[in-house]
Amino acid sequence: EVQLVESGGGLVQPGGSLRLSCAASGFTFSSYWMSWVRQAPGKGLEWVANIKQDGSEKYYVDSVKGRFTISRDNAKNSLYLQMNSLRAEDTAVYYCARAAGVRGVLGMDVWGQGTTVTVSS
């Protein structure tokens, strides 16, 4: 079964750091672009970051540039999101998603169940 499972969410103080993980199974992880997407409470979806199969290309939404880092370990079938200098507005459910096709041209076709990040003092 194709599956993505996120972990690492929790409560963190403003200015703090958190590292999210996403464990992939049931498909050849190293063959896919991967994405992080977040959803603040009661709000819409927001794309956060993408990473190429070999990690050589990474793209971010402007609001997280310089604070968040997307990475992957193909040997461990895992995707990561290192989040530093966290702000209240980063509070959200964070989803990892598989982006199928070249540069994700076939869409984000597999999603995890999400992990919740709360930034509050």
Add this chain to the structure above:
Amino acid sequence: SYELTQPPSVSVSPGQTARITCSGDALPKQYAYWYQQKPGQAPVLVIYKDSERPSGIPERFSGSSSGTTVTLTISGVQAEDEADYYCQSADSSGTSWVFGGGTKLTVL
């Protein structure tokens, strides 16, 4: 920053046709995607590359594109289609992705 614009809500009666639009300046050059999200669940891809339907998605879901607007059409709407729908695309460079604000589909 680049934006995609969707109507906040659309309402239809069962069996009728729902149309949800999404507008953006780069849509003539970039593909659009549509995701369905039900409460407490992760999004599900229902349309990719403007008009392609993933396997397992019912035929009543279709997509189209015209200029700077793309449209998700749900024909013969069923109660189970009640959900939030989000369009997604990229800016003109293709490297910055964006979602529309979402449209809540209510089945009356």
